[in-house]
Amino acid sequence: MNANTPAARTYVVTGAALLGFLALTIAAAYVNLGPLNTIVAMAISLAKGTLIILFFMHVRYSKPLLWVFVGAGFFWLGIMFVLALSDYMTRRGW
């Protein structure tokens, strides 16, 4: 069957991990890490987003074709960011 429902425990652990990451990202924001602050915050958000997509949205339990559909959205987002920023970040005086 396509979307097997994971064990209830999986949802509890995922939810707890998400709240743990929230506490971590707030705590990390009050420590001066220089330019690393933004990178740490984004890494934690990526981890949270990945947990939600894999477990709450059941992508972990889905067929490869669905992974393509999921990946495509983020791939296009990547194209938009890379092309736009390759312009702005190489402008003189920006």
Added chain:
Amino acid sequence: MSSLATEAPVAHQFETADQQREAATMGMWLFIATEILFFGAMFLGYTVYRLGYPQAFAEASRHTLIAFGGTNTAVLLISSTVMAFAVRAARENRRGLLVTLLLVTSSLGALFLVIKGFEYSKEISEHLLPGRSFQIDAADPAHAEMFFYIYWLTTGVHALHVTIGVVLITIFAIRAWFTDAFVNHDTAVDLLGLYWHFVDIVWVFLFPLIYLIDRHS
């Protein structure tokens, strides 16, 4: 698992119930892809301005109200967890549990909006709404105002999505309670769950970008 409900009836263009569910799930992810790009454009605008005016954005970010933002993040994460259980209840045809969990989810969504409303009202009274009355104690008020333009735009569009979610989830709860619309038809609940989790993910990225830029100094 044999105890799980099978979708019936199957529309004539599909061979099996599983195929029908997969097609619906892919359609929903296609919609989510358009939403990723919709929000993505706003995140891109944020990124460009923040790269250009890092100091103004850091200063403006310290004026945001982290107690509201942090609480709201927890509220949305918990609501997503409850929603995951609601989808599971629908899959197992447990109607009473489904209604209860949907109502808990929509209540948490409503709580998010109430908290956001108090936050907005406090910000308006602190003159942080861009426009004629905008005032901020910052070295570069023009670009600090740009931060707040983006803040109101992104959180406003996100709050609109939360509102749509709360309305839909409430309608689903009412239908699950008074009809047997979702008995052996749980795909719709599954897709509603995908929407709600997506709205949660958007906030997961908005939260640090708005509230946590430069908290330590």
